[in-house]
Amino acid sequence: MSSKRKCSPLSSIGKKQIMGATGLLLCGFLVTHFVGNCTLFLGPAAFNKYSHALTSNPLIYLAEAALLGLFLAHILMAIKLVIENKKARPVEYHTYIKSGRGGTFASKTMPYTGIIALVFLVIHILGLKFGTQYSTTIDGIEMRDIYKTTIEYFQDPLHIVFYIISMIALGIHTSHGFWSAFQSLGLSHPKYMPKIQLASKLFGLFVVIGFSSLPIFCYLQGGH
């Protein structure tokens, strides 16, 4: 009997660990991006100065490359795991679920909420980072008026609806992904799991409420 098996360089556990580690680092990015974006609430000078400080720093290229690497590794591992699971269970296919009997809504929809987040990311970067370029002078320094671009972008109610739907998807994704990452990395102890799961749900809620508040705030600034 011949036993021909295709060997993957990474075990399923290894892929989950990479997905967990990159996922947690991306959650860290979300927190820093949110904190930075909160300068929007302080007005044009604060937001433009913050963005200028970031984009004029030569280390930004390194940070952007690292961020891209995180996103790509996370997505690649997700695709590989979904394919592996489909092959293992071609008939009754669910995602790799760790939360017991059938899994939760969030665990079962991980691939779909992930795809929505990816589509969001592409549209988000095209709309703002590569959006309309205005310039302004603050404290004698000429810089991009990203505040104007952002406020203008969110005058379109369609953009706001799209952002809120995307943030709900990303919130659901992170509400499962956060605690699941702890499990994949072997950091879960039965004693602490309920607390980690609660923190995960709160993180998802923070993503939905925190990130949705920004477009709504921008919309309300229009015409003022």
Ligand code: HEM
């Ligand atoms: C919903 C409220 C959000 C607002 C108002 C916002 C705002 C911005 C702005 C203004 C930029 C351009 C920065 C610049 O070029 O100076 C940017 C870039 C970016 N945003 Fe957001 N963002 C939001 C949510 C998100 C979310 C939820 C994610 C992740 C899923 C995200 C990921 C990124 C990435 C990866 C970049 C490019 C960073 C770079 O290349 O340096 N953003 N965002």
